[in-house]
Amino acid sequence: MGRVQDKVVIVTGASRGLGWADAKMLSREGARVVATDVLDFDASSSKEFDVDCRHLDVSKEQAWADLVAAVLDDYGRLDGLVNNAGVLHVADPVNFDLAEWRHMCAVNIEGVMLGCKYALPAMIGSGGGSIVNMSSIAARSGLYFYSGYCASKAAVAAYTRAVAVYCAQNKLGIRCNSVHPGGIDTPINLNIAAELGDRMDQMRLPQNSPISPGAPQMRMGEPDDIAYAVLYLISDESKYMSGEELYLDNTASITAAVVE
Template identity: 40%
Template sequence: MSGRLSDKVALITGAASGIGLETARRFAQEGATVILADRNAAGLTAALSELQASGDRHLAMAFDVTGESEWVAAIEQVRSRYGRLDILVNNAGFGRFRSIAETTLDEWRATLAVNLDSVFLGTKHALPLLAESGRGAIVNMSSMRGMVAGPTSGAYTAAKAGVRYFTKVTALECAAARNGVRANSVHPGHVETPLTAAAYAKPEVAKEFLSHTPLARFGQPREIADVVLFLASDEASYMTGSEVVVDGGVTAQ
């Protein structure tokens, strides 16, 4: 452990599995106190148990990131227990891939609520505590679909593009306020996680996706988590409003 996040407190949403869980592991390895947030209570319990093996400083909070009152309560709990928050990783998200004609209004709203509304709510309610730290960092999980569109991804693409530009607005407002908070976004490509494993295991799906990926393989959660770790650390102290693409070269074409 090199201690890149020593003495820092970090809240990570969608932390029960996939990229969120791997980010929590990396943060804990680098000395951070990690608050794991997810609506998957069973997954949170397992994730917390794993992290607590190296110390009991971590915390799990099961709540719905689309609910404003739940964010208010969560941040108040963080303030009460730790008295500070240095890093917010808005990672919670999911994709539902249908054509525009097949997408219902409820599906559209649900996709935007989890992928975009949660980023707004987390940022809005965590900002005061992040500003108190003097060197706060926000890392928002977008997607390569926030950079380039693809068919059957209307709601997801709209949400992730929204995350991309909301991050820039956050960065500019924080810079203008001189509150020391930086905000950057990460844009993964095709990454193997519990949510994508079943689809990627299908030969026809894998062949299609990898045919458009110059590195000709799927990404791994650790490869995304390492980028999040860098952006959250003081090593990225002159980066704000930036977007980091980790997609195996898809958007380079």
């Protein structure tokens, strides 16, 4: 018997990185996982791990309506949602490009809002459920070279609290929590490195900035460090936990120094 045996769980942004680690972990522990992404999935690994892979752009409302309806048709219920899809653009507050800001808000905030909007009625019809929203240590730090990302991830945490209280006060049997990883070794960091490389000369960086050339680098976590937390939050083991921010960052968000 797995820790999430027979639960039907949607994971977004799941073709790689943290989302794929979550999907595999949940599937190993008995869940029936619907993994979604705008990117194509690697066909052989999705078969190997018994994960149902589907296309979803989280920023598109009709796509969410169609996906949740299809999951209810195919599985008859929905017990979990991991709103994991996310994007990061690098810029300080003076140089932020409005189109990139809107892209981050569309995926990171509106994607989470739409996921909750369509999952909640499906979970109510299933007798309860658990929603996990992927935030970041950026939600509470002043990493100004990630200024828009900080804003989007703080919005995820605030929205999570509102959804959690809505569910608790209406006795819906649905929980909602946010997860806040530090630096985890996934492809998103390649995108960051590429954008930083192009934009480094725009930034007013103090000498001890963690992104200055030659600065010590924080010790990265592994995707499963986050997937274990997601597993706990989707499982009934966390049945008394809702509206919380779960930080997994090896102290990075609470110290001024870089933890190597």
